[in-house]
Amino acid sequence: MRATFPHLLHLDVALGILYPSLGIEIVPPPPITQKTIEIGVKFAPQNACFPLKVTLGNFIEAIERGADTIFMVGGVGPCRFGYYGQIQRIILEDLGYRVQFVLLDHPRYGVRSFLSALRAMTGGRLFLPEIVRVARLSFAVLRFTEELEAHRRALRCQVKDPQELDRVIDGTIEALRRVKTLRELEALKTSTLEKLDALPRNGRKDFLKVGIVGEVYIAQETRVNFNVEKLLGDLGVYVHNSVSTVEYILHTFRPLTRSREKLEAWELAKPYLKRFVGGEGIDSVGSTIRYAREGFDGVVHLYPFTCMPEIVAKGVLQAVSRDFDLPVLHLAIDEHSGEAGLVTRVEAFVDVLERRKQEKKRGLKRNGSLSRS
Numbered sequence: 001m002r003a004t005f006p007h008l009l010h011l012d013v014a015l016g017i018l019y020p021s022l023g024i025e026i027v028p029p030p031p032i033t034q035k036t037i038e039i040g041v042k043f044a045p046q047n048a049c050f051p052l053k054v055t056l057g058n059f060i061e062a063i064e065r066g067a068d069t070i071f072m073v074g075g076v077g078p079c080r081f082g083y084y085g086q087i088q089r090i091i092l093e094d095l096g097y098r099v100q101f102v103l104l105d106h107p108r109y110g111v112r113s114f115l116s117a118l119r120a121m122t123g124g125r126l127f128l129p130e131i132v133r134v135a136r137l138s139f140a141v142l143r144f145t146e147e148l149e150a151h152r153r154a155l156r157c158q159v160k161d162p163q164e165l166d167r168v169i170d171g172t173i174e175a176l177r178r179v180k181t182l183r184e185l186e187a188l189k190t191s192t193l194e195k196l197d198a199l200p201r202n203g204r205k206d207f208l209k210v211g212i213v214g215e216v217y218i219a220q221e222t223r224v225n226f227n228v229e230k231l232l233g234d235l236g237v238y239v240h241n242s243v244s245t246v247e248y249i250l251h252t253f254r255p256l257t258r259s260r261e262k263l264e265a266w267e268l269a270k271p272y273l274k275r276f277v278g279g280e281g282i283d284s285v286g287s288t289i290r291y292a293r294e295g296f297d298g299v300v301h302l303y304p305f306t307c308m309p310e311i312v313a314k315g316v317l318q319a320v321s322r323d324f325d326l327p328v329l330h331l332a333i334d335e336h337s338g339e340a341g342l343v344t345r346v347e348a349f350v351d352v353l354e355r356r357k358q359e360k361k362r363g364l365k366r367n368g369s370l371s372r373s
């Protein structure tokens with residue numbers, strides 16, 4: 001078996017630890033490029049979700065490199081995610097690719113098919129101590145890649161040399177590919193945090209704070225969202241991203257696991273959106289409210305063009321934005337999106353936030369001098 005999987009930021013680092021330890025040879029897709037997107041767009045239905053197109057491009061590029069098996073998670077409605085794997089399997093068959101398509105659905109949609117997919121994904125073995133050990137290690141590695149990205153977003157506006165910040169974080173992510181034990185992981189964490197602490201700071205304390213919400217793939221995959229986080233960071237903005245693959249996995253396999261973050265976001269969203277609308281629709285609403293309460297200056301809402309749950313969220317977010325006086329920039333992304341237009345919109349958004357911040361400060365000063373007089 002030569003297995004492949006779709007890219008999602010640093011998922012390949014974690015799976016690159018998991019699968020070889022289980023005796024499964026992997027053929028990761030090459031990094032996402034314009035060519036990947038063009039391949040996906042060419043063979044997917046025109047109205048399919050953009051993430052389906054990009055991940056289809058991943059699969060075809062990996063098959064051309066020798067992959068014969070695809071591992072993919074299944075999904076449920078009410079949005080189109082429930083059809084993703086099936087559509088991709090049919091497209092690949094129609095194109096003449098002879099590959100095994102292993103779809104891992106939640107056990108509540110069929111324990112037998114869940115176990116058989118899990119068996120295929122674990123090299124025919126289930127729940128042996130060695131599998132539990134490597135699964136824990138690869139999950140811990142995935143979690144650490146997300147912590148690293150959180151540091152990158154938070155520190156970019158605060159360090160003197162952002163390129164040095166990138167070197168430290170990218171170097172650690174590469175080193176993570178060679179980690180064999182939790183002890184090695186802990187040592188790497190400690191040394192990386194020391195390096196990040198030691199980076200010279202630029203002395204700025206008063207920066208804009210912007211949160212990111214949206215659909216799980218577009219909000220995280222920097223190679224398709226034009227790296228909005230970096231763009232904001234380079235404009236001197238402190239960035240936080242509420243979307244996480246780790247939390248997504250924990251939530252998917254509830255009640256065996258649970259995501260506190262998501263449960264909290266769903267609770268916060270209740271006054272505005274009570275029902276599950278698919279994908280991350282409720283999360284986008286709840287996380288925006290959390291950002292408002294935490295004093296963030298604005299929110300960027302990232303989603304694939306035509307994504308039904310996020311279109312619902314977009315409507316609801318207009319009320320949230322008004323009630324909490326929090327500007328929200330909605331960015332719908334697909335194969336037709338251009339970098340220049342997106343950069344202009346983000347720059348204009350940051351200008352607006354900066355002006356609002358200065359006006360608030362002036363207002364506070366004026367009120368302060370009035371109350372003293």
Ligand code: SF4
Pocket residue numbers: 049050051079080081082215278279280304306307308309310
């Ligand atoms: S969440 Fe949006 S992008 Fe993802 S499958 Fe559903 S409709 Fe498509």
